[in-house]
Amino acid sequence: MFCSSLLFCVGLGTLAKYAVGSDLWCYNEHCESNPSHWADLAGSFCGGSKQSPINIKTNHAEKDNSLTDFMFVNFSSNQVIQSIQNNGHTVKCNLKKNQVEVSGGGLDGTYYALQFHFHWGKLGDRHSGSEHTLDGERLPMEMHIVTMKKGLDVEEAKKDPQGFAVLAFFINETENGDVSGPWEKLTSNVPNDQVTEEPKLDISINDLIGDVNLSMFYRYMGSFTTPDCNEAVAWTVFREPIKVNKKLIERFPSKAGFNNVFRPVQNLAGRQVFASPATPLPPTGPWCYGDDDDDPHHHQCEYIPPKWYRLYKSYCDGEHQSPINIETKNIVVDEHLDDFTFTKFDDNNAITTITNTGHTVKCSLKEGEVEVSGGGLGHVYSTLQFHFHWGDTSGTPGSEHAVDSKKYPMEMHIVNKRKDLSLANAIKTPNGLAVLGFFIEATTSTKSSSSSSDAETHPSPSSDNGAWEKLTNHLSAIKSIKTVVNVTEGISIDDLLGSVNRRAYYRYNGSLTTPSCNEAVVWTVFKETVKVDKKLMDMFPSQMEYSKVNRPKQDLHGRTVYRTTSASGAPGPVMLFLLPASLAAFLFKCHL
Incomplete structure (x- = not known):
């Protein structure tokens, strides 16, 4: 990942200076150091109890009124993307130093945006790619905007449970969406070799986010999702997905030359997921035992036993x-x-x-x-x-x-x-x-x-x-x-x-x-x-x-x-x- 003159390890790993070498880990289940063995790597925190990504069960999320709207600085600027990099694990867009900021949203201070990158699945498989899942559903891709708390150096941020804040956006495919806008410009510049290029990408972060409702999101405390998996991340996962044309999504695995670059979901281990006030939560009822025509109290009831698990705070599954x-x-x-x-x-x-x-x-x-x-x-x-x-x-x-x-x-x-x-x-x-x-x-x-x-x-x-x-x-x-x-x-x-x-x-x-x-x-x-x-x-x-x-x-x-x-x-x-x-x-x- 890019921070000042230092490079962050790909995905949501920590700084390369402190992290396990990128050539020592992989996503492929057939290689030796795949995700199930990341905890065994030297200096790794991947076996911790606050790991990411997770499956977000919407009926277990709690409303948190402190999760107010975000304030974004220079998200609308088309001059902040400095370079685009293919490092063998992801495609990463490095941002110009100290120009993009994020605050509000219940975050613990103001954060500098360092870079954004992507996770995707297998070419043609629309159900494999995102790292987080929502009620068990995995979407084709996920975009992560990585930020670090203002006023901290890297070592200090790593020791702070909220030293970093990552904004995660699901990406869903469309059959007939725009193929000539900002996503076309971005995907046209995906390097097909492990290189860093500096093309002129006159697109903004807002151009890529589109019309996603930024007031609807989930929050939990977790980790980076690649080695060495430091547990120093305040996660924001937006509920609404970015919609991108299927053909443009397919450019990531086809041009980058690799696929299935996402970590499996991790155990929540007792952590609480919170929801912003604008985020709709599942209903509390009414529930019933069945849709019995002879029973006026049960007739046409939606939440019969097979659907009880959908109710708010339900553990029926x-x-x-x-x-x-x-x-x-x-x-x-x-x-x-x-x-x-x-x-x-x-x-x-x-x-x-x-x-x-x-x-x-x-x-x-x-x-x-x-x-x-x-x-x-x-x-x-x-x-x-x-x-x-x-x-x-x-x-x-x-x-x-x-x-x-x-x-x-x-x-x-x-x-x-x-x-x-x-x-x-x-x-x-x-x-x-x-x-x-x-x-x-x-x-x-x-x-x-x-x-x-x-x-x-x-x-x-x-x-x-x-x-x-x-x-x-x-x-x-x-x-x-x-x-x-x-x-x-x-x-x-x-x-x-x-x-x-x-x-x-x-x-x-x-x-x-x-x-x-x-x-x-x-x-x-x-x-x-x-x-x-x-x-x-x-x-x-x-x-x-x-x-x-x-x-x-x-x-x-x-x-x-x-x-x-x-x-x-x-x-x-x-x-x-x-x-x-x-x-x-x-x-x-x-x-x-």
Whole structure:
């Protein structure tokens, strides 16, 4: 790269004086020092935790009102391009010293523009070329304008996390765009050898940017994208692409003599991507379970389960999602899954309100009184609420989980939060939530807890239908969505569960089963079913006037499901995995 009299290493590498030699690294997967080996190069920072480029998930970006409009100096001048260079890795346009400046846009000061260069893919492949991707989509090219903070020398800038600022523009191809304007002039001068030339390019940076909306952009902290990958870059990635005629885009690989000059996307590693105020963010809803012609609340809803991942702050496309199909042949016995301790599950005054959320019936509990511990959880959990999933009155099963592909008429979820965590922190922690899942079926049938040879068969005991009658008597008062009523009759959780065996259960790590699908849940699914009169069960779909409120099963993605072996055993560790962050309010809006 060009800075005063020094040359920067190509792409987004640092200064050649300090960087790995350009002949020691490459993009080609068939050469020895390709991107997967850049971290092994001497003096390289390419194995760091703040590397670039990244995939920008627009639904995970946070609005930042400090990302105001930029101020550009001499971006409209057609006298600032000093030379054009082919260095074997990119085509780079060096700018005249101290003439082009960038400030504003939430940057940490004023920056001198040093050069701009390009990344592209393979000739004729419009889906390979950009370094950054937007919601997983890669565009044909990307242009980077490299700037350095004013007042710093190179060594100081390298030590500053925002010592450099790079403006990144996606470039998309058009079939019939202009072939005689500034991009034609630029591409006509692409050197076909590794040389630096000084042609008269009477074009400006603004000429190349065109009519891109410069108020819509994303910001994150990262690195240069070539060795030695210093983590000293404040990245600005503009949302709208520059549109360039396909024939002119093809001149870059054809004239330069090389292709696929882009680094693969890097792990975000917990960094936050921010969006400028003008950048549109994905919607927050409404979401639903399906487009059911018989369900007026779901009809013509856009965000059905396969599209939940598009919602703002959604993690519904993660690899540890729930519910799942529990295949008993693959279950591992875990002796650490001991008996639970249920505190105040027998309290018939613990339930305070019943709510029609529009997606379920939710029963809220007195804060800080009902608790769950033991069961291999390793922590004490405060019980927040319980709610239900159901099918329809015609017999369509409504449970979310299944055992050996068998689903049940209903499923009850008791939601618990780790007592030592706030709700905001619990949904950011892999075992921050613990949910107890109980299958529900009619009293007239018997339940085989598993169809596999390793599972025992039990006739499931009935619950207290009197408690269920008290509960369902409230449903007629909450027919309107968002209606909340107080519970005045005594109903305990123990009354609803009856004498179901709570020693026999399955365990796995998963997620909430509605948006935002946070992967923060230790799941317990009990083998035996709770038995309830069918007429009482049918009151849920008939009184609420919506049905089939269950998420389809999700892929296991290599997770292990465990089961109990005896009534006792020392508490063991809970399986952990990484969890992305989300907002605390989602837990109360979304029900498992």
